[in-house]
Amino acid sequence: MTRTLIAGGATGIGAAAALAFVAEGHDVVVCDVNAEGLDRLTAQSEGLAGRVATLELDLMPVDAAARAVAFAADVLGGIDCLFVNAAVLASARLEDWTAEMWDHSMALNLRLPFLLTQAALPHLRASANASVIFTSSTGALRGHAGMPAYHASKAGLLGLVRSLTDELSPAGIRVNALLPGWVDTPFNNAFWDHQADPEAVRRQIDNGIPMRRHGTASEVAGSILYLASESARYVTGTSLVVDGGFTAV
Numbered sequence: 658m659t660r661t662l663i664a665g666g667a668t669g670i671g672a673a674a675a676l677a678f679v680a681e682g683h684d685v686v687v688c689d690v691n692a693e694g695l696d697r698l699t700a701q702s703e704g705l706a707g708r709v710a711t712l713e714l715d716l717m718p719v720d721a722a723a724r725a726v727a728f729a730a731d732v733l734g735g736i737d738c739l740f741v742n743a744a745v746l747a748s749a750r751l752e753d754w755t756a757e758m759w760d761h762s763m764a765l766n767l768r769l770p771f772l773l774t775q776a777a778l779p780h781l782r783a784s785a786n787a788s789v790i791f792t793s794s795t796g797a798l799r800g801h802a803g804m805p806a807y808h809a810s811k812a813g814l815l816g817l818v819r820s821l822t823d824e825l826s827p828a829g830i831r832v833n834a835l836l837p838g839w840v841d842t843p844f845n846n847a848f849w850d851h852q853a854d855p856e857a858v859r860r861q862i863d864n865g866i867p868m869r870r871h872g873t874a875s876e877v878a879g880s881i882l883y884l885a886s887e888s889a890r891y892v893t894g895t896s897l898v899v900d901g902g903f904t905a906v
């Protein structure tokens with residue numbers, strides 16, 4: 658059994674991953690600021706083989722990492738997989754960006770994965786199949802105007818993966834990044850809200866994806882289970898792109 662802490666999983670990819678873990682008999686703790694989403698997730702998990710425990714928590718403050726890890730280790734009796742998935746997507750014209758907006762994005766998207774890994778380290782060291790997974794994005798490889806902090810933070814995660822891989826591999830702790838492409842979740846709502854003609858923009862985006870459509874959260878979840886599993890025991894320091902071919906062309 659893989660005991661997993663999911664940081665940010667009340668909706669979207671994190672929730673789909675939680676349900677996929679639980680369906681396969683693994684126990685999961687999900688920390689998220691969205692209490693309603695956590696309740697929905699708990700209800701959806703009923704009857705499945707594993708257990709979901711949830712903690713309503715804003716992961717932005719510095720002390721949130723220690724609180725999330727303490728709760729998860731207590732409930733699960735240890736942590737084998739740390740899956741850091743929460744992020745924020747802020748968009749503005751370059752001249753309208755402030756230092757506060759930049760710091761806000763970086764605190765969640767890049768500092769949190771670092772702090773959670775630090776906090777979870779004693780538990781990961783004690784695990785026979787320890788792994789850390791960060792949700793980066795194909796936005797680490799490509800850029801859109803107006804979202805400098807998002808792209809910089811998601812690219813920064815790839816550097817963090819490499820540094821941690823060098824430091825933690827001798828201890829048997831694997832570290833990998835997941836890079837989803839366009840996935841249908843509430844995450845992109847702010848992006849769609851800013852489009853004059855969202856349907857036309859969506860058609861244009863889908864035409865640029867070889868599979869000609871967005872992915873679903875459950876289509877991404879399988880890759881997270883794989884990275885956490887024994888099947889991936891020699892897979893570390895890498896990026897797994899799940900994007901319907903978006904970045905291949």
Ligand SMILES: NC(=O)c1ccc[n+]([C@@H]2O[C@H](COP(=O)([O-])OP(=O)(O)OC[C@H]3O[C@@H](n4cnc5c(N)ncnc54)[C@H](O)[C@@H]3O)[C@@H](O)[C@H]2O)c1
Pocket residue numbers: 664665666667668669670671688689690691694714715716717742743744745765792793794795796836837838839840841842843844845874
């Ligand atoms: N949807 C996409 O197209 C897409 C593409 C590439 C990467 N991603 C990445 O996937 C990850 C998950 O996003 P998603 O698409 O599933 O969207 P989502 O909005 O459904 O999931 C994000 C989760 O993080 C939680 N969260 C946000 N801020 C938080 C905070 N301060 N404290 C605690 N929890 C917080 C949200 O409540 C939500 O449950 C993100 O890292 C995102 O950057 C998404």
